[in-house]
Amino acid sequence: MLTFLHMVTGTLAVSSGLLGLFVSKGSGIHRIAGRIFTCTMILLGATGIVLAQQVPMAISAVAGAVIIHLVITGSLAARARSGALQVMDTAAPLISLAIGLISLAYASEAWWNTDGLKDGFTATPYGVFGALMLMVAALDLRYRLNADPTIAARRCRHIWRMSIALFIAAGSLFTGPGATALPAWLQTSGWLSVPEPLILLTMSYWLIRLRCSPMSH
Numbered sequence: 001m002l003t004f005l006h007m008v009t010g011t012l013a014v015s016s017g018l019l020g021l022f023v024s025k026g027s028g029i030h031r032i033a034g035r036i037f038t039c040t041m042i043l044l045g046a047t048g049i050v051l052a053q054q055v056p057m058a059i060s061a062v063a064g065a066v067i068i069h070l071v072i073t074g075s076l077a078a079r080a081r082s083g084a085l086q087v088m089d090t091a092a093p094l095i096s097l098a099i100g101l102i103s104l105a106y107a108s109e110a111w112w113n114t115d116g117l118k119d120g121f122t123a124t125p126y127g128v129f130g131a132l133m134l135m136v137a138a139l140d141l142r143y144r145l146n147a148d149p150t151i152a153a154r155r156c157r158h159i160w161r162m163s164i165a166l167f168i169a170a171g172s173l174f175t176g177p178g179a180t181a182l183p184a185w186l187q188t189s190g191w192l193s194v195p196e197p198l199i200l201l202t203m204s205y206w207l208i209r210l211r212c213s214p215m216s217h
Contacts, residue, residue, distance in 0.1 A: 006047040013040035014173050017166035018195070021202050025155070034075075034162075041071045041165055058119045062103045062129050063172065067165045069095055069133075073140070074161030077154050093140040100133030132164075152210050159210070163203035170195045 013036075020033035048064035051057075073092050076085055107126035110118035118126065143149065143157065174192040186192065 002047055002051060006044065006051060009040045009043040009047065010169060010173055013037055013044050014166065014170050014195075016040065017162070017169070018199075021163060021166065021199065021206075025159075025206070037162070037166075038071055038075045041169065042068055044169060045071070056119055057121075058106050059121045059125055059129075062099065062106065062126065063168055065099045066129055066133060067168055069099060070136070070161040070165040074158050074165065077143075077157035077161065079154075089140070089144045093137045093144060096133050096137035096140050100130045100137060102130075103127075103133060104130035106130075156207055156210050159206050160203060163199055167196055167199045167203075170199060 016033045016036040020030050020037055023029045023033065045064035045066075045068035048067075049061045052060035052064065069092075073088070076088055079085065103126050106118050107123040107130055110116060110121065110123040110126060116122055139157075146153070149157075174195050
């Protein structure tokens with residue numbers, strides 16, 4: 001049942017995320033897709049963490065924690081700061097740092113194991129997640145120290161965090177373990193490799209557009 005919930009939420013998360021990424025920002029469709037994306041991504045990450053303890057598969061637990069953190073902080077970034085959000089801003093760098101250090105510890109464990117693996121994965125994916133979260137921790141700290149971020153800065157934070165979380169989920173669904181549930185002809189067609197670079201390109205487009213807009217100055 002938990003695996004089924006994980007697959008359903010993953011499919012809904014990626015579908016709503018792709019919709020929200022391509023439609024006009026701030027539109028009604030974007031807001032609805034964003035709410036669905038946020039809820040399903042948190043469920044996706046949470047179920048991934050629980051399932052990872054049963055297998056075990058540490059990389060899924062790390063990915064789940066990364067997704068949850070990016071989605072929550074990215075969702076809150078779209079809102080004006082309040083007292084409650086400032087508390088989250090204070091905790092965010094510590095949470096990012098903890099996830100990053102745990103992932104790097106797993107990378108070290110894989111590196112030193114005789115077979116070079118940790119739960120079936122090499123040190124590389126753990127190292128990538130670890131480096132990503134150390135960067136996120138630095139950006140979280142910078143954001144916390146910025147007393148009054150501009151609207152453009154908040155929107156950029158929102159877009160890139162949601163997009164990277166979507167990129168991770170799409171990778172798992174289209175070119176990772178989730179792809180095994182798709183038809184064999186689709187797996188060999190090459191189309192499953194399209195969503196990931198498309199997400200990064202679209203994210204870059206929106207970030208450049210926001211940075212070049214008058215409100216960013």
